[in-house]
Amino acid sequence: MLKGKVAVINRLGLHARAAAQLVRLASGFQSKIKLIRKDNSVIADAKSILNVLTLAASKGVDLEIEVEGEDEQAAFEAVQKIFKNGFGEL
Amino acid sequence: MKKIGGVIISHGQVANELLAAAETVVGELKHITAVSIGWHDDVETAKNEVARAIKKVSDGSGVLLLTDMFGGTPTNISAMFLEQNDVEIITGVNLPMVIKIASQNKEMTLSEMSQAVESQGKQAIYRASELLMPQKLKKDA
Numbered sequence: 001m002l003k004g005k006v007a008v009i010n011r012l013g014l015h016a017r018a019a020a021q022l023v024r025l026a027s028g029f030q031s032k033i034k035l036i037r038k039d040n041s042v043i044a045d046a047k048s049i050l051n052v053l054t055l056a057a058s059k060g061v062d063l064e065i066e067v068e069g070e071d072e073q074a075a076f077e078a079v080q081k082i083f084k085n086g087f088g089e090l
Numbered sequence: 091m092k093k094i095g096g097v098i099i100s101h102g103q104v105a106n107e108l109l110a111a112a113e114t115v116v117g118e119l120k121h122i123t124a125v126s127i128g129w130h131d132d133v134e135t136a137k138n139e140v141a142r143a144i145k146k147v148s149d150g151s152g153v154l155l156l157t158d159m160f161g162g163t164p165t166n167i168s169a170m171f172l173e174q175n176d177v178e179i180i181t182g183v184n185l186p187m188v189i190k191i192a193s194q195n196k197e198m199t200l201s202e203m204s205q206a207v208e209s210q211g212k213q214a215i216y217r218a219s220e221l222l223m224p225q226k227l228k229k230d231a
Contacts, residue, residue, distance in 0.1 A: 016115045
């Protein structure tokens with residue numbers, strides 16, 4: 001299992017369309033991908049948009065990610081990249 | 091993969107707009123459609139429209155009718171289709187319920203899907219400050 005941190009840097013935060021982008025990306029991998037918001041202890045499955053939205057992650061929020069499965073390395077890097085790119089909104 | 095179809099049915103344009111909002115979020119949705127029932131439409135016309143919509147989104151695995159409010163005309167007209175085995179109704183439609191039907195990633199029976207959509211719709215209602223500002227609620231208490 002791979003663990004790491006990502007930061008929400010786009011102005012609108014993890015809103016519905018950004019969450020949908022993340023879910024589309026995550027669903028392309030076989031691995032289980034979890035997003036964890038420590039400050040309010042919410043854990044979301046990155047393949048469920050309604051789950052991801054409950055993180056209520058606005059700009060500036062840090063999330064932990066946990067990725068486990070055969071393609072975990074590729075999934076881990078892809079998820080980190082989409083956050084770093086601010087969901088194409090920067 | 092077979093998908094449960096969805097028909098959103100409301101008074102006025104709410105149904106179309108809910109579908110448009112869901113499509114903006116998750117992309118085009120071929121297995122979901124919307125029916126707006128005009129305030130002055132007669133029952134037969136409305137019933138025919140719902141029948142056409144059910145047919146349009148059905149692939150044989152069942153169709154879920156999402157209506158705006160229990161007791162309203164859209165629900166009452168939908169209820170005329172309940173005798174069909176492959177139709178189920180959930181009232182009080184909200185955007186998370188539409189997104190739930192939109193994002194089917196495994197085959198489910200109509201009854202499983204109905205339960206999932208019902209509970210999703212209820213769970214997705216939050217007093218936002220509980221999630222965003224729990225300290226504010228403590229102050230109130």
